[in-house]
Amino acid sequence: MHKATEFRLEAHPLLPEPLERLEELANDLFYSWDHGVRSLFVRIDLPLWQKVEHNPKLFLRRVAQDRLDEASEDRAFLAEYRRVLSSYDAYLEAGPGPEVTEKLDPEQALVAYFCAEFGFHESFPIYSGGLGILAGDHCKAASDLALPFVAVGLLYRQGYFIQSIDAHGQQIARYQSHSSDELPISPVEIDGKWLKVSVPFPGRDVVARVWEARVGHIRLYLLDSNTEENGPEDRDLTLQLYGGDESTRISQEMLLGIGGTRVVEALHLKPTVWHINEGHAAFQILERCRHTMVSGLSFEAALEAVAGATLFTTHTPVPAGHDIFPRSLIHHALGRYIEESALDFDQVFALGSKDGGDSFNMTSLGLRGSRFHNGVSRIHGGVASLMEGDIWPQVPPAENPIGYITNGVHVPTFLAPEWSSLFDIQAPTWKSELRNPEFWKFIDQIPDYHYWSVHKALKQQMGEYIVQRLKRQHKRNGTGHSVTDRMTRQLVSSEKDTLVIGFARRFATYKRATLIFSDLERLESILTDPDRPVVLVFAGKAHPKDKPGQQLIKVIHDLSMHPSLMGHLILLEDYDQAMARRLLSGVDVWLNTPEYPKEASGTSGEKAALNGALNLSVLDGWWGEGYDGKNGWGIPPRDTELDPEFRNEEEARDLIDLLEFEVVPLYYERASQGFSKGWVQRSKASMKSITPRFNARRMVMDYVNNYYQPASTQGALLMADNGEVAKGLADWKARVRHAWPGVELNVVGCVEAACPHDGGVELRVEARLNGLSAEDVRVECLVSPECTGTHNSPGPDSFLLDKESEAEGRTVFSTRVQPPYPGLQTLRLRMYPYHESLTHPLEMGAMLWV
Numbered sequence: 001m002h003k004a005t006e007f008r009l010e011a012h013p014l015l016p017e018p019l020e021r022l023e024e025l026a027n028d029l030f031y032s033w034d035h036g037v038r039s040l041f042v043r044i045d046l047p048l049w050q051k052v053e054h055n056p057k058l059f060l061r062r063v064a065q066d067r068l069d070e071a072s073e074d075r076a077f078l079a080e081y082r083r084v085l086s087s088y089d090a091y092l093e094a095g096p097g098p099e100v101t102e103k104l105d106p107e108q109a110l111v112a113y114f115c116a117e118f119g120f121h122e123s124f125p126i127y128s129g130g131l132g133i134l135a136g137d138h139c140k141a142a143s144d145l146a147l148p149f150v151a152v153g154l155l156y157r158q159g160y161f162i163q164s165i166d167a168h169g170q171q172i173a174r175y176q177s178h179s180s181d182e183l184p185i186s187p188v189e190i191d192g193k194w195l196k197v198s199v200p201f202p203g204r205d206v207v208a209r210v211w212e213a214r215v216g217h218i219r220l221y222l223l224d225s226n227t228e229e230n231g232p233e234d235r236d237l238t239l240q241l242y243g244g245d246e247s248t249r250i251s252q253e254m255l256l257g258i259g260g261t262r263v264v265e266a267l268h269l270k271p272t273v274w275h276i277n278e279g280h281a282a283f284q285i286l287e288r289c290r291h292t293m294v295s296g297l298s299f300e301a302a303l304e305a306v307a308g309a310t311l312f313t314t315h316t317p318v319p320a321g322h323d324i325f326p327r328s329l330i331h332h333a334l335g336r337y338i339e340e341s342a343l344d345f346d347q348v349f350a351l352g353s354k355d356g357g358d359s360f361n362m363t364s365l366g367l368r369g370s371r372f373h374n375g376v377s378r379i380h381g382g383v384a385s386l387m388e389g390d391i392w393p394q395v396p397p398a399e400n401p402i403g404y405i406t407n408g409v410h411v412p413t414f415l416a417p418e419w420s421s422l423f424d425i426q427a428p429t430w431k432s433e434l435r436n437p438e439f440w441k442f443i444d445q446i447p448d449y450h451y452w453s454v455h456k457a458l459k460q461q462m463g464e465y466i467v468q469r470l471k472r473q474h475k476r477n478g479t480g481h482s483v484t485d486r487m488t489r490q491l492v493s494s495e496k497d498t499l500v501i502g503f504a505r506r507f508a509t510y511k512r513a514t515l516i517f518s519d520l521e522r523l524e525s526i527l528t529d530p531d532r533p534v535v536l537v538f539a540g541k542a543h544p545k546d547k548p549g550q551q552l553i554k555v556i557h558d559l560s561m562h563p564s565l566m567g568h569l570i571l572l573e574d575y576d577q578a579m580a581r582r583l584l585s586g587v588d589v590w591l592n593t594p595e596y597p598k599e600a601s602g603t604s605g606e607k608a609a610l611n612g613a614l615n616l617s618v619l620d621g622w623w624g625e626g627y628d629g630k631n632g633w634g635i636p637p638r639d640t641e642l643d644p645e646f647r648n649e650e651e652a653r654d655l656i657d658l659l660e661f662e663v664v665p666l667y668y669e670r671a672s673q674g675f676s677k678g679w680v681q682r683s684k685a686s687m688k689s690i691t692p693r694f695n696a697r698r699m700v701m702d703y704v705n706n707y708y709q710p711a712s713t714q715g716a717l718l719m720a721d722n723g724e725v726a727k728g729l730a731d732w733k734a735r736v737r738h739a740w741p742g743v744e745l746n747v748v749g750c751v752e753a754a755c756p757h758d759g760g761v762e763l764r765v766e767a768r769l770n771g772l773s774a775e776d777v778r779v780e781c782l783v784s785p786e787c788t789g790t791h792n793s794p795g796p797d798s799f800l801l802d803k804e805s806e807a808e809g810r811t812v813f814s815t816r817v818q819p820p821y822p823g824l825q826t827l828r829l830r831m832y833p834y835h836e837s838l839t840h841p842l843e844m845g846a847m848l849w850v
Contacts, residue, residue: 309715462586
């Protein structure tokens with residue numbers, strides 16, 4: 001029988017006048033973190049809201065006219081609608097507080113934040129995972145604080161892939177194109193014309209049109225190459241996130257870095273701070289140098305001016321996670337741009353060269369083209385300093401300019417509405433106290449039974465959600481109803497209140513998703529104890545090209561279908577923000593087992609803790625700072641010098657021991673009240689200790705205080721008087737680089753080995769400065785304690801040596817050091833170049849030790 005051709009027709013409703021501002025709400029990503037806004041759409045038509053995957057703009061295109069008409073005449077709905085609008089308007093009218101204005105004058109300062117992905121909400125799929133979610137949370141917190149702030153990224157028509165897992169445990173990647181009229185974006189117009197920018201590519205210009213997304217107080221600008229000026233291949237540059245080969249990747253990064261900078265210029269925005277979030281956007285450094293050179297500065301001076309106003313954040317402690325391109329590809333892709341920009345290829349390549357090799361590292365470019373740098377946790381800051389130490393070759397990694405700011409999560413986005421409502425009752429000002437740990441002690445005053453009832457309600461909602469997802473997944477795969485029933489039996493029984501442990505994140509091998517299965521027999525006995533059952537819930541995607549990551553998914557799938565584990569191990573497909581919110585607010589324990597020190601920060605555990613879940617994690621990333629012995633459980637990582645297989649065995653044993661002897665017994669230690677008071681106590685300790693320390697407002701204010709304000713000041717200093725300071729600094733650096741290989745430093749005489757505690761020791765060193773002056777260097781003595789006893793000082797103390805004499809090319813520096821510590825201590829003498837205009841005293845990476 002011949003199948004008729006189907007034509008799709010979408011009948012668009014008209015918004016009744018009383019509800020006309022629903023369209024405004026649907027076009028502001030404020031909805032991504034405001035439960036009240038989303039609840040309006042839910043009340044109009046819940047099934048449709050779920051069908052359009054929580055996309056308010058698509059919802060308004062497909063909702064039935066009669067539903068809108070009914071809502072426009074429903075007094076209760078209109079009252080809630082007006083309340084939400086009032087809250088929305090008040091939010092937009094609120095300006096920055098003194099904590100911001102004292103650091104960044106909104107009339108003068110502007111932060112430009114570049115990132116390859118932004119994860120605001122599942123309805124706006126231009127993100128893949130942690131980096132994007134972090135960038136979205138950063139923007140949301142910037143809006144909450146009313147920072148002078150704009151963000152720049154790419155608009156991917158298909159975004160990241162949609163995951164399904166078949167009956168054999170194989171991950172299947174499917175891509176779905178999203179029409180611009182389904183997304184909360186609008187064209188950027190200047191003088192009535194759509195703003196477009198072009199970037200020189202080999203043999204052609206690639207044109208990108210510009211879209212704007214409203215994010216509360218701030219704006220996100222997105223570049224899209226799917227425009228008629230481009231050929232088919234170039235139109236697909238912004239088709240997929242992290243798709244294609246390395247040629248596609250470098251083209252996307254040129255579009256983001258160079259094109260994004262041209263968008264900022266075309267909009268006549270004047271950023272005083274440029275924040276490069278990961279290496280994908282580092283080509284902006286070249287474009288800003290090109291633009292600065294137009295005013296008459298040399299490349300070297302332009303680079304100093306650009307770098308002084310730039311912050312580079314690295315998120316990648318795994319070498320394979322950095323974008324590295326061969327010299328030939330850099331020459332081909334950037335050759336025309338470099339030539340037209342009057343740049344020198346060898347100079348440009350040197351900025352990205354790693355260890356002087358023949359490859360170009362985008363992280364190296366980001367670090368050399370910025371003067372402010374940070375990792376995303378205390379541990380990661382140390383790892384990044386060591387990994388990128390070749391940028392400052394003579395400086396000890398612990399002292400090089402890479403600092404850290406630990407990631408935080410956006411509380412209004414990830415805190416369940418039920419907790420938010422409870423906090424409104426218990427402590428109405430909580431939203432303004434997110435940086436005040438002392439305030440959060442109010443959680444102790446919440447009655448245990450009330451606290452537990454909120455958690456239990458959220459857990460039940462999660463259980464219903466998991467059952468629904470599994471039924472849909474099994475139906476597609478042809479899995480029998482009996483299997484689905486067996487798999488979900490622990491979740492549908494509210495009487496059992498089974499302990500649920502969640503593990504949901506990207507399936508990369510270093511995250512060790514299968515570590516918990518290392519002793520399967522012992523784990524099985526724990527999970528299937530009829531009196532104290534446990535359910536493990538797994539979810540996550542592996543990159544389509546990551547075969548080892550996909551194999552992890554298959555292993556977990558196969559185990560979940562094993563008769564002895566069925567119902568105690570569940571694998572869900574297509575992990576996204578909607579699923580994350582359900583799992584994070586419903587599980588009892590959040591599991592994380594990365595291979596130390598490869599978890600840069602991680603934020604899912606922070607989101608779980610907001611909602612009362614307890615973290616059970618290797619002490620890596622943020623948990624290395626967050627764990628205090630009472631707010632969850634920590635697995636100490638073994639020495640990285642040990643055999644990896646031995647490390648895995650030992651850490652897996654710790655994990656199973658914690659489950660068997662601490663986690664499970666505490667959860668089921670129930671008295672007549674029906675819940676474990678010890679568990680509630682630990683859950684409260686988690687919530688009150690983690691919420692005020694690991695939230696995005698605290699994170700962004702750390703950026704304001706530690707980086708945005710100093711970068712804004714330094715950038716202005718370097719560009720003063722048409723860049724005279726930058727010119728002088730560049731000339732000085734060139735002179736130092738030329739002279740430094742011939743510089744020498746030696747001790748004059750002997751250093752005394754002992755002195756009275758109230759005495760001192762004379763130190764004298766002689767330097768051959770090879771044409772430099774004494775004012776070009778700084779000579780220091782570092783004193784560190786060897787055995788301090790009860791003396792509480794971290795050390796080392798620093799003492800500057802002053803110029804004593806100068807003759808025949810030799811300069812003597814001296815000082816008298818009084819011992820800062822009791823007993824034995826170590827003295828070390830060093831010299832490094834110094835200039836008052838340096839952003840960081842050791843940024844040149846040059847240092848000599850005696």
